[in-house]
Structure formats: C-alpha cells, structure tokens
Amino acid sequence: VSRPVCFLSDYGVADEFAGVCRAVMACLAPHVRVIDLTHGVPRQDVLAGALLLRSTLAYTPAQAVHLAVVDPGVGGGRRPLALRSADDRLFVGPDNGLLILAAEAAGGIVTAVHLTRRELWLSPLSHTFDGRDIFAPVAARLAAGLTLTDAGTAIDPAHLVRLAPPPPRPAGDGVITTVLQVDGFGNVALNLTGGGPQVPGAVLELVVAGEAAPARLGETFTSVPAGEMVVFRDSAGLIALAVNGGSAAARLGLAAGAEVLLRPWREPAGP
Amino acid sequence: VSRPVCFLSDYGVADEFAGVCRAVMACLAPHVRVIDLTHGVPRQDVLAGALLLRSTLAYTPAQAVHLAVVDPGVGGGRRPLALRSADDRLFVGPDNGLLILAAEAAGGIVTAVHLTRRELWLSPLSHTFDGRDIFAPVAARLAAGLTLTDAGTAIDPAHLVRLAPPPPRPAGDGVITTVLQVDGFGNVALNLTGGGPQVPGAVLELVVAGEAAPARLGETFTSVPAGEMVVFRDSAGLIALAVNGGSAAARLGLAAGAEVLLRPWREPAGP
C-alpha cells in the first residue's frame, strides 16, 4: 500500500513549478495521492514554511510523506534530506531547518538520511530546481514503498541544520512578541502559545512602534463588536490578533518579523 | 461506493486553509475524490459564493457532496448545515444562505440537517475555522457513505437563512441591473437572465453613474470589433458585458454590487 504525499512549498501558483513536481510524481508513482497543502509560503521564508509544516501536521494523514520545498540555498552546498519521525511520517526537503520543527512535533526524528542515490533522481540535474529533480522523485518513490535508508546515507540527526523561532521576552509587566505569520484575512499570529486562566472581555494594550492600541481577549473574531481588535488563540494554538470584519495587520502595520508588546491596559493619565 | 466532493470557498490560495481541509478529508475518507471548484470567491461575499455554487452546479458530478465555505459568521451563532436536494446532491456549509440557491436549483431541498453530532467533527474545536473542524470532516464522512440524518438534527427547510440577489427593476424604457460578478478577464455578469427574441448587432445604451456608453448585442466577445463592448448571454446564462480584447469592468468602472441601466440606444439630439 502506498502513502499519501502532502506537498508544501513557496512556489506560488502563478508559475508551473508545483505542477511540474506533481507531474513528476505522477510519472514515478501513478497511484499515489498527492494533497497540495499550500504553495503560498512567503518566498524563501524557511521559518514561515517550518512553522506552517508544524502547525498543519495534526490535520494530515498518518504515515504521510511530507514533501516540503522552501529552498533559498538550492544549487549551493546544502544537503537534500529525508527524515522519519517516531510516528512513522516521512519528511523530504532541504537541510535548512524547514523539516525539523514538524518532525520533532511528530514524535522526534528517528532516522535522517542524506539523499545521495542519484539513480533515484531525475537526470540531467538542473541545479536550480531540486524540487523537481530530487525532492519530488524521492518523495514519490518513498510514497510508493521505497525504504528510507535505500534513498541515501544515514546521518546523525544532531548534525542537521536547525532554525528556532525567536522566543517571546518579558518587558515590564508585558511581553515582547514577534509576528510569525499574517494570513490573507490580515490575522496576525504571534510567537506565543496560550494557556493559563484568562478573562474573556478583559482589555489589553498592544504597542507597535511606540503606538498603543486597545484590544479585548476573546474566543474568536466575533467575540468583539465589528471593527474592534481581539486577542485570541488561533486554530494553530498561537496567540493571534484579529479585527472583526477587518485586517489586524493593516490596522497595526504588521508583517512577519515585526514586534508587538502585549501588556495590561493602562488608563490614560489625567491632565 | 463513495461520492465525489466538490469544494468551493473564499479561502484563496495564498493561505493553507483549503489545503488543510483537503488533508482532513484525506484522513477521514482516503478514497474520496476531491475536486477544487474554486477558492477565489471574493472574501466573505456570501451572495457571490451562492451564485457561483448555483451557476457551476450543472457541470459537477451527479450525487456530489458540495462542500462550500464562505462564512463571515464563523465563531458566532450561525448553524452548521447539511442539505439533500431532490436530485440527491448533498450540500455542506454554514446556514447563511450560501447553499440555498444551488440546492433549490438542484430540484429543491428535501432534507435539512443542523449538524450537531460533535463526534463527527475534529476535536478540539478552534471556533475560527469551522471549514477544517466541522464542514470538511462531515463532507468527507457523507462522501464515504454516512447517512445524512445521522449527521445531526433534521430541521424545517423553511427556517433556513436565505439570501436573495436583488431583482432587476424597470426604469423608463430600460432596466436597472446589478453587477453580480466580475471575472478575471473583466467580464461583468448582471442580475438578468436572457431569453426572448433579440437582434444580434442591435445597439444598446449602458448608463453607469450618469455616463452613457454604447454596446452591441452579440453571441460572444468576437461578435464585435476589437475594443468594442458587447452585451451577451454568458456561460452561466446571465446577461453580461465584455470588451473584445479588453476589460468591461475597467472600461465602465464596475465592481460587484454596482448598478447598470440598459436601454435602447438614443440618437444624440441635434444642435
């Protein structure tokens, strides 16, 4: 029996890159199901891709092959990689940190293989499109039953390239957070996970670039009146900002990487 | 035997939302075919989604499960819903009018079910992503053979939330119409269906915001010279405006919701 392939990349949909990878997989593994998770990872943003791969993991089929390509180092010296996690998922992509957060969330890395068996790849190699030439072919063959260790040379997982999202840091009675992701609705996910008792409706202060704005704690967009800002736990488990019926990113001028200070609401000082 | 799923939403393709729903369906119903109809419904435009679901219905497989998500009220009180139409199609989505026009075009609503069986959903619920947590899981299970009435509580179809596109209204010797949809080529569909005898090549007058412009009746774009405006019956059966080799929406400054007066051409008065 074959494994399904879940495919994530920064290829976008304007170009044919993702489609060509799908075609290559259909050549090598005609019966394998390919699920396009997204090709909208911000271009060359490895951390954004790694976070997305991790946050969507729980919604993908057991024993999937996760083909992930966000690869600013293509054509350079970075290694092509495949990993097996403790819960028997496989991850195929570049050794630049993209696969690690998800593989660790999937029980941890049990086996890491440097993809070196060139007879499994397309030939000739283009040097600029490893997604098509290396990663898609290997993912398709793994999905169709190839044994992971037959794809290359086992290496020590401790030596893989790793990425870490910046941690939140305390500041006075608040916390400085970093924007991890802005979605197409303008909702803003922060590098902060929820937990602990909270008071729905409580008012917080968000400070961006020295400007303070109020926001309410809530469960979802509609926990606040139209046009107001809510701080909630998003569907990936991260603390997030949204405007009911609007865009929090536009309101606050936020993009991935920006910093937001969250602190208790302060009454404006009297005159 | 399983039913195919036809999936329509306003999720766009920049985010992973549609892909995560596809992954969830692949988990719960690995053998079900999922056809992405479009994820380009204008954000939160329930009427545009309802019209599109209806206009594409005739081109989708018999006995399909139609998963449709345009859901500005997610997280609020609106009910999750599944319908069966007289021709045995199933429709899954929010109770905000999105499903009704199509279900009525499919022979009428025979059964309406308020989705209440939480053991069919994902857990925990996120409150902000019912497409992933409720609609996709229920659609997948229905496609794989779940009986509709086992998905929740039967309700009276008369009590469903309904949307009505504005009707055209007469004005002098013409008719005031509303723009229902602008496609990516700039073609403009109006809330007017064709029929009756027409004279190909006859000249009409279009009045937008007080400005009059001529257009010719025709069968298609190429019924008029390059650069000219044509009034035709579009592939969904609606009266539409197009410019041969150009954009009617850009030429007339039209977007969904705008009004256009159509009337017979008037010779400009002499001096």
Place this chain on the structure above:
Amino acid sequence: VSRPVCFLSDYGVADEFAGVCRAVMACLAPHVRVIDLTHGVPRQDVLAGALLLRSTLAYTPAQAVHLAVVDPGVGGGRRPLALRSADDRLFVGPDNGLLILAAEAAGGIVTAVHLTRRELWLSPLSHTFDGRDIFAPVAARLAAGLTLTDAGTAIDPAHLVRLAPPPPRPAGDGVITTVLQVDGFGNVALNLTGGGPQVPGAVLELVVAGEAAPARLGETFTSVPAGEMVVFRDSAGLIALAVNGGSAAARLGLAAGAEVLLRPWREPAGP
C-alpha cells in the same frame, strides 16, 4: 486503462474556470487522474503557453492527454483540435499554435483531428467557454479510451496554425535575444539555448534599452555572490538571467517580449 490528463491554461486561480473544467472531466471520466500543470500562463499569451507546454513535456507521464487552453479566439472561427504525437501523447486545444511546439517535441504530429463530433461536447454550447464545453469533455473521453479519429475529422497537419518564437540574431560580437518568460522569482528566460564550451565565471555584458550591466556565467543562482547577476542554463534548457537573492527582471526592467543584447564584457574606455 485510462491515460492521465495534464491540464495547462491561462484561467488563473481567482476564477472558477479551471475548477469547472475539472468538474466536467470528473463527470465524464470519474477514474481519470487530472494533474494541474499550471493555470498561470499570462492571459491570452499563446506563445508563452506553447513554450511552457513544450518545456514541461519531459516531466509529464507517457501517454498523457495534454489539455491546453489559451484561446483569445474563442467564439470566433478558429478550429478545436486534437493531435497525436509519434510517442503517443495526445494534445487537445485550440488551433492557434498552442499545441504545435510541444507535439513536435514529442516526436512530431502523427494525426491531427478537427473536433467536429458535437455529441461528444456539452450542450448547449456557450460560445465563450470552449474549455468547459469542448476541450475538457473531449480530453476526458480520450483519457477514458475514446479513439482519436472518432473525435472528428482528420486533417493535414501541414495546415495547422503555427507560431514561431522570434529567433536570436547576431549583432556585432554579440547576440540580440528576446525574453520568452519571466517567472515569479524574477528569473528571465531568453530565446537562446545553451551548448558549446563556456567558461564559468567569465563576465558578459547585458545591454537593455541602451544601458549596459555586467553578469557572470555560472551554473546556478549561487554561483555568484548575493546581489550579483548570473547567466545560466535554466531547468528548461534555456539561457536565463537571475540575481542571487533578487529579481533579474526587476533589476533590468524586463518583461516577456523585451530584447536583451548579450556580448563579451568591454572594459570601460579610459578618459
């Protein structure tokens, strides 16, 4: 056994056009696999579509049915067409040159059929959406086993409409090339194929609109330092321009159809 369908168009993903064609194929050939190669061909750019169909051919399954729609003449007099190539691929689309470059690269056109059997099409015809009404239905039926010559009337391949990309032309000690394609990363493919001995690291001069800029020969983006321009052989075999970590198209102000002079580097003349 059925053939897979590889689907390429200029429909984009904002509209439902490609999805409706997928739905039509699922109606007529439920077991056929459809691979979306891309729907991002620049609108109505037949040459761009023809080049893309040809450059991706080697990555698609043997015996595929290639459904291709870039069709500015829809509704006019151009013929609907299906071709068989010497290596037993089938090509379905308009007779405007879109299919020819790929079919010739696939061993040459063995059979050409003017699609005339209306009982294979959808009915009624819309005159504006032959992709849905003619091409997708015929492609699906061919994929499911229909004999090509049963789809219409055999015609002489010599009488098909042909397109030719402009050839490069010599200019002094250089060559004037035309931009065939700009991808989403800003990489620029020229109407020039590689070959012959080259000196990696050699410096060339690119002249665009009278302005000269230096570039280095290399194997890939990362053959040059960050921010520098490289001239390389791209994954489709064309000579291409890229900036390591940037956009060559933005740097040089290039779009498809623009001209670029490539010549050996000249030391600036002394004062």
